[in-house]
Structures are given as structure tokens and as C-alpha cells.
Amino acid sequence: MFSKEESRLLRQEFWTSFGKSFPRKWILYNTKIKGLAFKFHFDTKNALVALDLEDDLENRIYCWEKLETLKGILTNEYLPGAIFDEVHHLENGKEISRIYVPLTAKVSIHNKNTWQVVMVFFNDTMSRFEAFFNEYRAIIQP
Secondary structure, eight states: OOOHHHHHHHHHHHHHHHHHHSOOOOOTTOSSSTTEEEEEEEOSSOEEEEEEEOSOHHHHHHHHHHHHHTHHHIIIIIOTTOEEEEEEEOTTSOEEEEEEEEOOSOOOTTOGGGHHHHHHHHHHHHHHHHHHHHHHHHHHOO
């Protein structure tokens, strides 16, 4: 078991190591589409890369419908393991829409032996997600 401080330091070390191992500027929140952001997630149980829609309901529905029309392209040409979750609840209870790709390997941010697998997964998956987004941004944009 790790204390809160030990856990915080491990998380900080992971993200610093990831940034040094794969130094590049990710799109993340800089999508230029209100409420649409890419996210990395890694905790003690799993890792995933996500595209989250967190805007007001009207804009969320609009963008979600556009993404749904591109689902075949995304899953056939970019990310076969992508999961479309129109109604996703965050830990804080907030409702969003999310497309995500989970890492199926058993990993934990507290286990440094799993970090390399996660870093490679993050780099490969986010690169594909961004390639898809850059190709189809004009269709998704309201």
C-alpha cells in the first residue's frame, strides 16, 4: 500500500518519464472544438486513451452524431478497439460522451514494471487518434 504522497510522487514520475520517453506536443485540449478533448488515463487498475465530449448537451449531441458517422472509419482504419460510450459518467458524477481505447494488459501506475507497456500504448494509440482527428476535423467541427 502506498501513502497519498508516495502515490503522488509515483504518478509524477510516470508522467515525467512518459514526456521524456515520447517527447512531442499532443493535441489534448487544443482541439479548437469546444468541449472536445483527448485524454490519457492511468491509475492503479487500468490505462486508456480517450476522446471526451464534455460540452453542453446540444453541442455534445451534434459532435457525437458526427463521430458516430465516422465510427466505421475510426474502427476499421485507425483504432479497431475503440469503444463508443454515448453516456459515460465520470467519478465526480458528470455525464459526458466518450470514445476510448483501453489497454487490455494488467497494469498499475504503482508498478514501474508496467510503465513501459503503458507508455508505448499511449504513444501508439494517441498518435492514431490524432491522425484520425486531423483527417476528419472538418466533419466533426460544428
